[in-house]
Amino acid sequence: MKLKIALVGLLSAAVVAPVLAEKAAEAPGGKYAKDAEQVFRTSFKAENPKYWMTRLEQDETMKTCGQYRDNPPRKIGEKLEKLNAATIRYPVDGKLIGDWKEGEKLAAVGTGGHIGFIQPDKAGRVRGGNCYACHQLAKQEVAYGTIGPSLQNFGKIRGNSEENIKYVYDKIYNSNAFTACTNMPRFGLHNWVTPEQITHIVAFLIDPESPVNKD
Amino acid sequence: MIQGFIKTLVGVAVTTACLGSATAQDSKVADELAKYREALADGNPADLFEVKGEALWAEKRGPKNASLEQCDLGLGPGKLDGAYAQLPKYFKDTNKVMDVESRLVHCMVTLQGFTQAEVTKQWYSKPGKDSDIEALVTFIGAKSNGKPINVPATHPEEAKMAKMGEYIFYRRSGPQDFSCSICHGQEGKRIRLQDLGNLTTKDGAGVAMKTWPSYRVSQGTVWTMQRRLIDCMRQARWPEPNYLADSVIALETYLLKTATGTVMETPGIKR
Numbered sequence: 001m002k003l004k005i006a007l008v009g010l011l012s013a014a015v016v017a018p019v020l021a022e023k024a025a026e027a028p029g030g031k032y033a034k035d036a037e038q039v040f041r042t043s044f045k046a047e048n049p050k051y052w053m054t055r056l057e058q059d060e061t062m063k064t065c066g067q068y069r070d071n072p073p074r075k076i077g078e079k080l081e082k083l084n085a086a087t088i089r090y091p092v093d094g095k096l097i098g099d100w101k102e103g104e105k106l107a108a109v110g111t112g113g114h115i116g117f118i119q120p121d122k123a124g125r126v127r128g129g130n131c132y133a134c135h136q137l138a139k140q141e142v143a144y145g146t147i148g149p150s151l152q153n154f155g156k157i158r159g160n161s162e163e164n165i166k167y168v169y170d171k172i173y174n175s176n177a178f179t180a181c182t183n184m185p186r187f188g189l190h191n192w193v194t195p196e197q198i199t200h201i202v203a204f205l206i207d208p209e210s211p212v213n214k215d
Numbered sequence: 216m217i218q219g220f221i222k223t224l225v226g227v228a229v230t231t232a233c234l235g236s237a238t239a240q241d242s243k244v245a246d247e248l249a250k251y252r253e254a255l256a257d258g259n260p261a262d263l264f265e266v267k268g269e270a271l272w273a274e275k276r277g278p279k280n281a282s283l284e285q286c287d288l289g290l291g292p293g294k295l296d297g298a299y300a301q302l303p304k305y306f307k308d309t310n311k312v313m314d315v316e317s318r319l320v321h322c323m324v325t326l327q328g329f330t331q332a333e334v335t336k337q338w339y340s341k342p343g344k345d346s347d348i349e350a351l352v353t354f355i356g357a358k359s360n361g362k363p364i365n366v367p368a369t370h371p372e373e374a375k376m377a378k379m380g381e382y383i384f385y386r387r388s389g390p391q392d393f394s395c396s397i398c399h400g401q402e403g404k405r406i407r408l409q410d411l412g413n414l415t416t417k418d419g420a421g422v423a424m425k426t427w428p429s430y431r432v433s434q435g436t437v438w439t440m441q442r443r444l445i446d447c448m449r450q451a452r453w454p455e456p457n458y459l460a461d462s463v464i465a466l467e468t469y470l471l472k473t474a475t476g477t478v479m480e481t482p483g484i485k486r
Binding site for chain 1: 259271339375378380381382383384385386387388389390391392393394396397398400401403404405406407408409411418445446449450452453455456457460461462463465
């Protein structure tokens with residue numbers, strides 16, 4: 001009974017707080033948002049290759065998330081989640097769980113994709129999910145970040161049902177299908193990793209043999 | 216809904232349990248890092264840049280054969296004590312909000328007669344090619360050591376700059392959906408083992424801003440604030456903005472306004 005009351009209390013606090021916050025927060029930049037966009041876009045070198053400059057473009061999700069400081073009202077969040085869910089593509093063979101050993105490598109790789117004139121990556125430099133930047137995963141890796149939740153023992157806790165495998169694949173492919181404006185990148189949407197590589201990361205998280213699930 | 220909530224609660228409990236076991240390990244790692252930082256601070260190579268910058272400040276150079284001693288960094292010609300700590304600010308003579316680097320370059324152009332292209336060609340050091348700007352900014356920065364950051368952004372142009380910086384701070388783009396806020400908008404987070412400050416608070420922005428310019432051990436040179444922020448953009452997988460671009464000065468104004476009141480500890484030293 002007490003637990004129920006506490007839950008209701010927590011729930012109402014959780015519902016009320018965001019409503020108040022939405023009303024209080026002005027969009028970043030306020031009345032200068034347009035000027036700021038202009039200043040930002042014109043501050044890059046004219047000789048930049050075109051494909052570099054496309055990295056400054058914003059889709060509807062990016063624009064809206066910035067506007068709401070990554071905390072959009074639920075209605076708008078739901079709209080973005082639907083929009084993002086519709087982008088998810090699967091490997092041709094339909095198999096969503098791959099090789100955890102490959103996934104383990106991809107989880108550690110934080111290089112690749114840097115552009116510019118000062119310290120760019122060489123073309124074709126391997127890039128990965130860089131999962132450890134934000135998540136705790138295998139127990140033996142202590143250099144993990146905490147921007148995302150710990151995923152240690154993920155498979156052990158959540159199981160290896162088809163439903164869970166699909167969830168993990170979808171989440172990595174497009175994190176915003178589940179939580180609009182999450183900090184997590186949309187790895188599949190941006191072709192940062194391939195659908196096949198995503199299946200390896202799925203295996204790293206879920207396979208009972210993966211170090212993620214070994215104490 | 217309730218069921219989902221209970222699931223979340225269980226999730227939190229499980230996460231907390233996992234964290235509990237990891238905490239001892241974490242604090243050991245943190246201790247080692249603290250020791251490393253302490254060792255670094257013992258003899259900061261930035262001191263050499265400061266000495267070089269002091270000499271460059273007083274040396275007669277350029278087509279006009281003039282020193283920088285009459286340069287006005289916001290407190291009047293030649294007044295250096297505390298000047299770094301009150302920048303960026305609006306300057307009437309240029310009708311612009313300028314940071315320490317854009318103002319220094321302005322002085323090198325107007326007082327010494329260099330062209331802007333000449334002066335900014337070597338705005339950061341490359342192997343075998345030292346940057347005068349890094350040395351000068353280290354010297355100017357050191358003259359604000361112990362002074363509180365003071366960027367209230369009360370002039371309308373400064374207020375506008377700070378607001379534009381806020382916009383850029385939250386603006387997401389690129390193949391990783393990044394904005395500054397993704398890594399620097401929350402309390403107590405890390406990327407790998409690196410602590411991340413919450414730059415939207417006075418404390419977080421203060422810790423981040425008070426130690427620049429800073430000697431970067433991994434880079435073997437001093438980094439200025441411009442260099443630091445331009446590298447943030449590189450790490451976000453965006454193109455590099457131009458040196459002295461208004462977007463960078465806007466971010467500086469936003470961050471230093473937030474950090475205002477924090478006492479400077481410069482030059483700093485970092486990994």
